[in-house]
Amino acid sequence: MSNIKTFKVFRFDPEKDKKPRFETYKVEWKSGQTVLDGLNYIRDNIDGSLAYRSSCREGVCGSCAMHINGKYCLACEQQLKELSDTITIRPLANLEVIKDLFVDMAPFWKKYKAIKPYLIGKESSTGKERIQSQDERAHLDKVIDCVLCASCYAACGMNAIDPEYLGPAALSKVNRFFLDSRDSAKEERLAMVANDHGVFRCHTMFNCQIVCPKEVDPTANISNLKRNIIASQMSGKLSKKGV
Numbered sequence: 001m002s003n004i005k006t007f008k009v010f011r012f013d014p015e016k017d018k019k020p021r022f023e024t025y026k027v028e029w030k031s032g033q034t035v036l037d038g039l040n041y042i043r044d045n046i047d048g049s050l051a052y053r054s055s056c057r058e059g060v061c062g063s064c065a066m067h068i069n070g071k072y073c074l075a076c077e078q079q080l081k082e083l084s085d086t087i088t089i090r091p092l093a094n095l096e097v098i099k100d101l102f103v104d105m106a107p108f109w110k111k112y113k114a115i116k117p118y119l120i121g122k123e124s125s126t127g128k129e130r131i132q133s134q135d136e137r138a139h140l141d142k143v144i145d146c147v148l149c150a151s152c153y154a155a156c157g158m159n160a161i162d163p164e165y166l167g168p169a170a171l172s173k174v175n176r177f178f179l180d181s182r183d184s185a186k187e188e189r190l191a192m193v194a195n196d197h198g199v200f201r202c203h204t205m206f207n208c209q210i211v212c213p214k215e216v217d218p219t220a221n222i223s224n225l226k227r228n229i230i231a232s233q234m235s236g237k238l239s240k241k242g243v
């Protein structure tokens with residue numbers, strides 16, 4: 001195996017460039033290094049103008065998601081030894097490029113904020129502790145692991161055609177609170193996403209499930225919301241208006 005990897009990196013500065021291009025860099029590597037290590041090497045030793053996001057370097061902050069050799073993943077988790085000698089890197093799709101691999105996350109965060117990503121409970125105003133049993137907490141396993149990297153958002157065909165679609169990450173977060181025994185806004189949460197830009201825009205393509213680096217399975221989260229919306233409508237708790 002060669003100890004040199006060729007990085008083909010998407011470059012685009014909308015303020016200077018007429019169109020995007022790929023720039024090629026040779027990087028010497030050793031086992032245990034990741035794509036993020038390679039990008040850091042390029043930025044520190046070859047081209048300091050290369051722009052990308054990273055922070056924790058251990059798959060926790062979600063900031064280094066990008067498209068690497070045909071799939072979205074976290075650059076700090078993707079081992080170089082698992083990749084071919086030439087590595088092609090693109091930014092997240094469905095979000096505007098600010099520079100190179102650095103995209104504008106504002107639409108993603110706007111949708112995340114819109115779904116009220118916090119517990120709404122009767123106890124909130126009393127200041128009392130919200131007790132949860134181990135069994136109740138077990139319902140949140142996996143869905144609580146989302147690091148908001150936006151890989152699912154970039155891979156989603158519906159986000160590509162409907163800019164208002166909430167997307168797999170925000171909808172998974174709705175399900176995360178819907179499943180939480182301490183949350184008392186379940187009907188409000190279902191009503192919030194029972195519309196054309198909510199769960200019913202999802203066509204169950206499974207792209208989000210495939211790319212999620214934390215196995216959160218957004219497809220299953222969205223399906224759970226759909227099932228509960230329909231059950232609520234059948235029982236008359238939720239209006240069919242707007243669906």
Ligand code: FES
Pocket residue numbers: 053054055056057058059060061062063064065074075076077
């Ligand atoms: S740098 Fe934090 S997830 Fe990769």
